[in-house]
Amino acid sequence: MRTLRQAMEEQDLFVQFAACGLVALFGLQALINMSVNVNLMPAKGMTLPFISYGGSSLLALAFAMGMLLALTRRRAGSNVSAASGRRANA
Structure with missing residues (x-):
């Protein structure tokens, strides 16, 4: 739920769709x-994410989780540019 909330706060539509899709995959x-x-x-023979044994499944889920973390991380540069833009306008 935390990841979905962070995704909805993003401005980029691609980030929103990609993060929601990856959360749906895990969920x-x-x-x-x-x-x-x-x-x-x-x-069905489906593995439990990060728990059940399966080499290719574990590798694919680790890659997808890395993408999800990269999509929802807070970027320091975006806050700095927004703050400097506010100072320039003031």
């Missing part, structure tokens, strides 16, 4: 795995 995969474990769905 849906975890939701399917949990529903299989409580017998709400038949077993």
Whole structure:
């Protein structure tokens, strides 16, 4: 939920869509795995993110999480330029 909130605060539409898509990827995969474990769905063979063993799955999820962290990080330069722009206008 924190990542979705940070994504919605971004100005760039690409960052919003990419972050929401990656959060949906993690969330849906975890939701399917949990529903299989409580017998709400038949077993699909999907791994639980960062928990279940699977080399390619772990590598893909680590790469996707790195992209998500890079998309939602706070950039120091954007705050500095906004502050200097306010001083120039004042």
